[in-house]
Amino acid sequence: MGLNEFILGLTNLEKINRAPGFFKFTEHTVAAHSYRVASIAQVLGDIEEVNGIDVDWKMLYEKALNHDYTERFIGDIKTPVKYASRELRGMLQTVEEKMTDEFINQEIPREFQEIYRRRLFEGKDDSLEGEILAVADKVDLLYESFEEIVKNNPEPVYKEMFVESVQTIKAYSHRPSVSYFFKEIFPELLKVDFYGKADFLEVIDQVLAE
Template sequence: MKSHFFAYIFRMRFIQRWALMRNTAPENVQEHSHQVAVLAHALAVIRNECFGGSVDAGAVAVAALYHDAGEIFTGDMPTPIKYMNPAIRTAYKDVEADAARRLLDMVPPALQGAYAPVLEERDSETAALVKAADKLSAYIKCLEELKAGNGEFRQAAEQTRAALESYGLPEVQYFMDTFLDSFSLTLDQLK
């Protein structure tokens, strides 16, 4: 069986994010997914090392790598539209599930058991960490845009930070307290 799965996955670099906003630095889904994987891994490690967790940090990182893979078919739906009302949100969740099934159907049957958990189903702990990492990535993007003088991201930054704080996850607060200020610094200030 020939499979187009990885050819599609590698097309994530063509899906642009933040379509409704002027960006000083464009971002695509592939680079965003890498950032979310790094952040999700960090959150899992922080949970395990600082808060007594026992989550598989590697599995969380892999789930994060694929968390937006369905956007290969759907594109990136801007958050204000995706959450405009419950009907749109429900319909978009159905579209996302269909896109994940399409991708999983491309995986050879012998490998589907390994890819199903990262494309379709996530345990609640992994899902919460990936969601928090996704939101953290968005907040970091906002900080970087604000640092570049792009005030268009000010409200998005405020809303995204409020969402992060509302999660009540100690590992998110730890990350924000320990690492977040660095993202507002210039390269010379990081020395």
């Protein structure tokens, strides 16, 4: 028993596509998503520090890099399915946690097991780093879905993902990084022209005003 299986699992993440079952112009993998989330979390962490807030960078990077590692066990479940009901979401989380715990017990050397329990279990907690992860995860989903929207993807799920991402990010408005995101970054993203832009921006303005 060594760390071989953990490293092999990184290759599995390169083969798991995001938003499975929906037509998309650009495929994104869980591995690519994890890298982007870590990079976005780094940007958000920088903004927090510029505003005088101390960031535990080791914890932030651990949370961001590993936040979707356990999808190697159950794959990336369609968002509408995953959140169809609180009960279903809870069942999926229980299965994921049990498989993760079994993986750690069987494949991770005993001296590293507590480390990997910290890294592989839910990272979106009430800590500063957990909140940054939650925002970074949705920022990436927002950009990912927007890429399909501007290409006139007919699947309505991408606009739904975008709106849900904006709502989730907005819930962390107490964070300086979120205030900065909506003031300085978000407007730049929306400058791109695309079909149906006026109606879409009206919906987004309503969400931001709630």
